[in-house]
Amino acid sequence: MGSLTEENYIKSIYALSQATGEVFVSELAKKLAVKLPSVNSMMKKLGAKKMVSYAPYKGIRLTEKGKKEALSIIRKHRLAELFLVKIMELGWEEVHDIAEQLEHVDSNRFYNRIDEMLNYPKVDPHGEPIPDINGKIFNDKRIPLSGVNEGVTVRILAVSDDKKSFLDHLNSKGLFIGEKVLVKRKEVYDGSVVLTNKSKTDLMLTHQVAERIWVEV
Amino acid sequence: MGSLTEENYIKSIYALSQATGEVFVSELAKKLAVKLPSVNSMMKKLGAKKMVSYAPYKGIRLTEKGKKEALSIIRKHRLAELFLVKIMELGWEEVHDIAEQLEHVDSNRFYNRIDEMLNYPKVDPHGEPIPDINGKIFNDKRIPLSGVNEGVTVRILAVSDDKKSFLDHLNSKGLFIGEKVLVKRKEVYDGSVVLTNKSKTDLMLTHQVAERIWVEV
DNA sequence: TTAATTTGTTAGAAGCATCTAACATTTTAA
DNA sequence: TTAAAATGTTAGATGCTTCTAACAAATTAA
Structure with a gap:
């Protein structure tokens, strides 16, 4: 370390x-x-x-060595976030800064116990995969929302930015993990995306936002 | 900070x-x-x-400012230890090193939630008092075991050293918080103390150990 | 294809926490 | 009460991470 x-x-x-x-x-x-x-x-x-x-x-x-180190830190960060949300009942938009500190705690005992208490979870509160002890990541074939074609309905799986401002932005638009949305239009000019959700409300996301949202068809 | x-x-x-x-x-x-x-x-x-x-x-x-800072860190350390033992079910002898890291986490949200989950505890797993948010310490009139007179029976309240080696030492002697012991003899020469516990076993503690055990008569 | 712009590097300095070596003060014991 | 021992200080250096200023390479646009 x-x-x-x-x-x-x-x-x-x-x-x-x-x-x-x-x-x-x-x-x-x-x-x-x-x-x-x-x-x-x-x-x-x-x-x-x-x-x-x-x-x-x-x-x-x-390098491979560097990747292993990165996955170990990411594992700790994501376990910490899930722990803070599930066990300590904090809000998903407020746990990032705490997890940012907890990820540097050096104790296998601590993290293995968290893993156990959460029953060996595969994804964190943002839907991001949690690497296991060996750095293995649950394999999925998700794509960014910005890469979905017009007319396709997808389910939101994860967001790849857990800063409060971003999560607040999504909350304010009524976007949550697990929800289905239809990609109504994609602007070629600026990459922005117009969605329709199940309550038939249209909403527009910039490319910057859409590329940080992971979905499956 | x-x-x-x-x-x-x-x-x-x-x-x-x-x-x-x-x-x-x-x-x-x-x-x-x-x-x-x-x-x-x-x-x-x-x-x-x-x-x-x-x-x-x-x-x-x-200074007063320094004391306030110290109490804030001690509060976090002791809350962390109790959390690790009570909520995460780790052993009291293995939580010190983890708490040593957690005490530097900067988040009122995190520590106030721990305090709440533990129902605003007054003492940590070692029996040491936990300062409240304002730095106030639960007032008690405990004394070190090394200061008890011969023939007096006391109850073990706390230990003022939470390093693993010390706690292992106590565990091996069968000494636990809450237990009653009789001070049978005190050696003037080296300050060592001979105790009898309820199962009538005699055991000797050096002065170094006895002064780190807090008791009440 | 040259010039301007963007991107990246080197050199040198600064703040933090630590060290060793040399020196100073205070305490203790002869 | 002086000498020895213990304790504390200063000066100067080191490793870490960062910075600014000056320079170099790569990319882009005229």
Whole structure:
């Protein structure tokens, strides 16, 4: 296990490289709210530790070792969130910041007990999959809402951003996990999506929002 | 709130200054496993922040502000321990290291909910009092076992050391919170104490151990 | 295809918590 | 009451993570 800072870098690299397998220094700097040279020197350090593969002016990729570390942190974060919601009965939009701290707790005993109390759950309160002890993720074939064709009805499975502002935004639109929605129109121009839910209300989501919502057909 | 390091210094100062109201640099260094100059510079820092009052070659004392901070951390530590034992059903001897990490979690929501789930407890699993939100400690007139006279029967209330090795030691001697013991003999020479428990077994405790066990007559 | 823009790097400094080595003060014991 | 021992301080260095300023490479647009 590395330092708290290293853990945060690795977690962010994992999140941001999900789509293409790599991240750019500038994306990471933005996400972590640090300047480029900070990312640069941390990449040298994580490179030396074999957590990332990194060459100057090239994208950053996690090694197998780095991925394992990332999955361990993500497991703890998601178990913590589910624990806070299910056992401690806090709201799903308020648990992120607490889980952000709990994910760095170093104790197998603690996390295995949480896992047990929750009966070995597969997904967190946002619908995101929880890696098991070995880093294995429940395999599914979900797609982002932004990738669904017009006229197709889908079920909301998960959201890939658990910041309060985002969740409040979804709550205000009446969007919840498990709900079915029909993709009525997709604007080619800006990627925004118009949905109809079961109460026949139309609502518009920007591309930015739609790509953070995971659905299944 | 200060840094994690500052919090640990303040907590240790509080614990070590319980008896006399002050601590020496060397005691603190030993407890925190750092060298004297590290303590020295941290005292300058905490002095500047008005958390401790400190003059060169003199003892270290917490200010009112420092005490408030200490009690807030102790509250979180003890609530965490009780939560881990009562709600998560972990053993009292294994929760210390986890609580040591949880005590630094910054979330009123989290700790107030724990307090609520435990029904606003007054003491932790070791019998130590839990300060309330305002830092108030349940007032009692307990004494250390090392201060009990020969022939007196007392009830064990608390232990003031929650490290695994200490608790294992007590468990192995068959000593538990709530139990009654008779102080059969006190050695003037080394301060050791011979006890008889209800099953009439004699057992000897060193002074070092006896002074960490709190009892009431 | 050159110039402008965006993106990334290096060098050097700063704050934090720690250390070792050298020195100072206070306490204890001869 | 002086010498020895114990305790505390200062100075200066190190590793960690961050920063600004200056420079370099890659991409984009004229």
